[in-house]
Amino acid sequence: MLSIPDDYNQKANMDYPLVLFLHGMGERGSDLNAVKANGLPKLAEEQNFPFILVSPQCPLGVERYSTWLLHIDSIYALLEDLITQYRVDEDRIYVTGLSMGGYGTWEIAKQHPEKFAAMAPICGGGSVEHLERLKDVPVWAFHGAKDDVVPMEESQVMVEALRSAGGNVKLTIYPEATHDSWTETYNDPAFYTWLLNQKRAKGRIIK
Structure with a gap:
């Protein structure tokens, strides 16, 4: 599913930031309308x-x-294809996702740290192996303190490991939130201000 800014065709000489959004487990399948259930596609x-x-x-x-x-390579290939087809600012490519997509966010950024200007995993987690590869990628993670699907500790472990590796990372915990910590995140203008202000660090070359 692709959403293009309203002024895309009016500003022919302008490159645009690109945000890759990875949905949660409940939106898997072959009905694209399901992707609109939560998060950025819904908004x-x-x-x-x-x-x-x-x-x-x-x-x-x-x-x-x-x-x-299981599909990191396919996601990356899709991203590369979009870069060739659309006017993408390659210094402002971001990845975010929720729940299963939060895990995917950590993993694709870890496998391709040279590609992303910043990442924002929500109620996710993952393996800390090779996490030091993200030390130059700004990270803002989010989790609900009362999450009964993905324990808050999943994000805390990732954040602490990356911080120990010298990463630029912060974690927002919503004290009363359960699994849905994405609604508050994606409704907060400060999230977009932070995200879109990040640019790929000089010296990180696209491979």
Whole structure:
């Protein structure tokens, strides 16, 4: 699913930031309308974002075991294809996602740290292996303190490990939030201000 800024065709000489959004487990399948259930694709139905928004859908897979972690290469290939087709500012490419997409956010950024200007995983987690590769990628993570689906500790472990590796990382905990810590995050103008102000660090070369 792709959302383009309203002024895209009016500013032919302008490159746009690109945000990659990874949905949660409940939106897997082959019905693209399901991707609009939560997060940025849902909001894009109601407002115009000043960035290109790409929201791929994770296939359901055999026996329902499919997650973003199995499709990192496909996501990256999609991103590369979009860069060739649209006017993308390659110093302002971002990734964010919620729940299963939060795990995917950590993983794709870890595998391709040279590509992203910043990342924002929400109620996610992952493996701390090779996390030092993200030390030059600004990270803002979010989690609900009362999350009964993905424990808050999942984000805390990632954040502390990256901080120990010298990373530029911060974690926002919503004291009363359960699993839905994305609504408050994506409704906060400060989130977009922070995200869109990040630029790829000099010296990080796109591979």
